[in-house]
Amino acid sequence: MPLQAVESQRLYRQIADQLRALITGGEFAPGSRLPAERDLAQQLKVSRPSVREALIALEVEGWVEVRVGSGIYVKAQTAAARPLNGHGNAGGEWGPLELMRARELVEGEVAALAAKHARKAQVASIASALAHMQDDAASGVVPRAGDEAFHAAIADACGNEVLRDTVVGYWHQARTGPVFNRMSDHFETPASWNAALAEHEQVLEAIRAHDPAAAREAMHRHLKRAYNRYSASWRRAQSS
Template sequence: MSLQTVGSQRLYRQIAEQVRALIAGGEFAAGSRLPAERDLARHLGVSRPSVREALIALEVEGLVEVRLGSGIYVRTRDGATRPARARAAANDWGPLELMRARELVEGEVAALAARHARKAQVAAMASALDRMREEAQAGVVPREGDEAFHNAIALACGNEVLSDTVRGYWHARSGPLSTRLGDYFESPASWNAALQEHDAVLDAIRDRDGTAARTAMHHHLQRAYNRYSASWRRAHSS
């Protein structure tokens, strides 16, 4: 008896497969513009963020290209055979879903850190923020300092499961889809805004105010989600 492994597929990948099949079947010819994100979402009966993740996956794979201020186009045969930046694994999380999960979990992590953090752990958070500023001032995307800041909060929350969960989020964020979305989103202005939001989180943790820490982290991740989405819309809107 020959059996194949049964696996689940992320929603955004199911959407990407449908669009890929339409391209292969000639519904969308090479060089043609894809329908607007909202139209694809309506026809497929899914959310616009899920469509957005699917389009990013197709772009990473080299099947479509984003033309700033114009739209998303099917690559020509030559373009479609260019090496992809990095193909996402079938079980990779969608970057926008990841942001929503982080908002829920890391808000509670920050609240716990406000209650449990030791002085040395608060100092580690402050050091990570200093590192972010140094990276930003040097013209480097401050991802290392950003990751260090969020992981320092997670380590201070007093729960190893939550700490491991936050580290898992950051591992997922290093995937090709999140990296590509970051290419649209990350800029000196976005990182300056993020630094101010991080300062608010750190201030609340220093004050041992769990409610304020939760609120500040929610605000930061909501704003980050909005910046990601707005940057993507600007990139391909006509």
């Protein structure tokens, strides 16, 4: 059963569906290793990040096991290994990396608007959220609560309720979906959060200086680097 090129809509789910069909059809036996991410991407004619999302979706569903430094292996099929469907789970969520690209576009403009319109109290709220992140990180706690508050406070300051709701919705979709959560388990480290904290500080300083261009650039830089950290971390995990 050869792999087939897929269409772009909900791309990682289509890839996951094809790979799952190959597993259930016996093309990949329990305990066998799947082809490398690079090879799958070439056969499917898609990007490696899309393959990465699909493999993690299959891991969430119980079809495969990620072995750091070795590869992706098919698990013995159980009742728990089944596709997830519906709102709020792996079948219904946007691709995490695609969502990060959307956040980069939207939140860059939101940060620029916040730099233009933010009042003193709103800047203080952004700074308070960053301080929350820093305190959690220093205590060894993943600073997600402060991260949510930071991005929401910037959105509050932008002066547009539609954009505010969009930013909050994107953040929740990113951080509550099981595929993104599993990605975080693989790729988030104290070092990655320390890098993110420094990037958040740059966003805050640009907004505090009421410099829209600098705020836009700082937010773009933060979300681009976040995207790259996930990609680079996966490559290291597969080659180490």
